[in-house]
Amino acid sequence: MMAKVGVSDSLLNTKEAASFLRVSEASIRRWSDSGLLAARRVGRRRERRFARGDLQVFLGQSSTDARPASAAPSTVNVGGMLVPLRSHIAPIFGTDAGGLRLSVPFLADGIRAGQHCFLAATGVVLERYAQALVEDNAIDFAAARDSGRLTIVGWPGATIAEAIANWERLFGKALAGGPTVLRVVGEMACEREMFASDAEMVAYEEAYELMARRFPVVTLCQYDAREFSGEIMLRVLKSHPDMFAQHLGGFLN
Helix, strand or coil, rough: EEEECCCCCCCCHHHHHHHHHCCCCCCCHHHHHHCCCCCCCCCCCCEEEHHHHHHHHCCCCCCCCCCCCCCCCEEEECCCCCEECCEEEEEECHHHHHHHHHHHCCCCHHHHHEEEEEEEEEEEHHHHHHHHHHHHHCCCCHHHHCCCCCCEEECCCCCCHHHHHHHHHHHHHHHCCCCCEEEEEHHHHHHHHHHHCCCHHHHHHHHHHHHCCCCEEEEEEEEEECCHHHHHHHHHHHHCCHHHHHHHHHHHH
């Protein structure tokens, strides 16, 4: 991904690329070092330079209509609805069974397809997922976890910046092998234990919304209406604008 080229006015330096993508310079350096973001080295100091076209592709805004034959699918089936990649959805449920209606088949489909799936859940909620995947979807939960097709995630005590950086590392590693679809299910009643308050959790959601736009991922942030206040649920809807691009009722369980 690194090539030595002459200095060109059409290339952006690290600071300019960070401004273009609206991220930190540290993220730019980390992505280019891992090969996730194409970079060129210029001059005697071997400074990084980034082509605008490569940055647009990284954002999912390719400057051409052509799609490589090996590219990953552009949509994912969620409860019978075709949801575009880079969608960030917040299903809301009021029963244990309702909480599994969309998320378990969503993960099972990805595991069968050999895609990288991530589940943020702990305790009895995680046990509920494992049981439903095994008994209702014939998924070998242990094998999926051991092979890396299903990653159980959680970072207790992490700051918002640390949590986002952890997601970036996981996504970058998953994409190192080539184009694929990433699937994330976050049980927010479990994820909020990472943070000091519900308000901080929602701020994390807002940061995740910006970060996830740069990756071929569909994210289901699961909200148990029995666990959160009406004020928090309103903020949740505002931080998941993709909900309103779909049939909203399909995500109320």
